[in-house]
Amino acid sequence: MAEQAATLVGAVRLTPSVLLLEVEPQGPPVIAFRAGQFISLRCDEAGDVRRSYTILSSPSRPGCIELLVKLVPGGAASELLAGLVPGAVLHFTGPLGFFVNDAAHHGDVVHIATGAGIAATLPLVTEALGRERERVTLLWGLLAADTPYLVERLAALPTERLQCERILAPSWPAVHALLAARVTELHPTLAEPTFYLAGNGDMTRTLRTLLVERGIDRRKSIRTEIFYPHEE
Numbered sequence: 743m744a745e746q747a748a749t750l751v752g753a754v755r756l757t758p759s760v761l762l763l764e765v766e767p768q769g770p771p772v773i774a775f776r777a778g779q780f781i782s783l784r785c786d787e788a789g790d791v792r793r794s795y796t797i798l799s800s801p802s803r804p805g806c807i808e809l810l811v812k813l814v815p816g817g818a819a820s821e822l823l824a825g826l827v828p829g830a831v832l833h834f835t836g837p838l839g840f841f842v843n844d845a846a847h848h849g850d851v852v853h854i855a856t857g858a859g860i861a862a863t864l865p866l867v868t869e870a871l872g873r874e875r876e877r878v879t880l881l882w883g884l885l886a887a888d889t890p891y892l893v894e895r896l897a898a899l900p901t902e903r904l905q906c907e908r909i910l911a912p913s914w915p916a917v918h919a920l921l922a923a924r925v926t927e928l929h930p931t932l933a934e935p936t937f938y939l940a941g942n943g944d945m946t947r948t949l950r951t952l953l954v955e956r957g958i959d960r961r962k963s964i965r966t967e968i969f970y971p972h973e974e
């Protein structure tokens with residue numbers, strides 16, 4: 743896939759460790775993508791270091807995309823992206839990925855995200871709400887000590903068919919346990935649900951195991967996007 747250049751037009755710290763970037767593709771000046779897809783950013787001159795970032799913004803704005811970046815201390819991409827100022831040129835390939843809404847599915851959908859996994863989840867939730875069919879549940883797990891972010895965006899979502907909950911706990915294992923408990927509670931109330939899990943590998947494994955134990959078809963009704971393997 744050919745690499746494309748893009749100009750950074752905005753960089754805002756939503757919290758001390760979460761960055762919102764606005765990026766305008768150059769020649770072609772738009773990027774056609776589906777909600778939930780990501781781009782692969784080149785993070786060094788040689789192209790040896792590449793990192794994936796899901797497009798947070800809507801496919802209806804293909805000329806200026808948003809990326810939500812959780813800054814990891816000492817991380818190669820984190821260090822690079824944290825230091826960029828508007829006008830910087832980035833290089834990416836994409837769009838890539840298959841973590842997208844299943845257009846043929848007519849049942850309820852449950853989106854479970856941890857941390858920056860919301861970057862993959864929010865576009866899918868927004869798109870699902872626009873389809874005016876299913877009930878949509880969004881469970882977003884976060885560390886209680888972290889500064890909240892994207893609060894206004896979540897509050898702006900239409901609430902008629904949406905149940906949106908932030909699940910807070912002092913540690914990631916505790917967040918995962920609360921998410922599992924909430925899903926166990928919700929499951930009997932759902933009609934032919936599909937589950938979308940986005941975040942780290944520990945969360946997706948824990949929730950997928952639980953769902954399979956409860957009789958959910960792993961291939962048909964559980965989709966995962968793993969940002970990184972383990973919580974540290």
Ligand SMILES: Cc1cc2nc3c(=O)[nH]c(=O)nc-3n(C[C@H](O)[C@H](O)[C@H](O)COP(=O)(O)OP(=O)(O)OC[C@H]3O[C@@H](n4cnc5c(N)ncnc54)[C@H](O)[C@@H]3O)c2cc1C
Nearest residue numbers: 793794795796810811812814817818819820858861969970
């Ligand atoms: C398909 C896909 C989509 C992704 N989309 C996003 C996105 O929208 N936003 C986003 O922030 N990241 C996203 N990621 C993760 C991203 O690609 C990088 O892995 C991440 O930003 C860390 O890169 P780094 O070079 O700064 O750190 P690295 O040098 O790669 O990692 C340093 C250490 O930090 C750990 N780590 C990585 N991410 C996190 C995290 N979020 N919290 C705690 N520890 C972490 C790693 O396991 C490693 O041990 C996505 C990954 C994939 C595979």
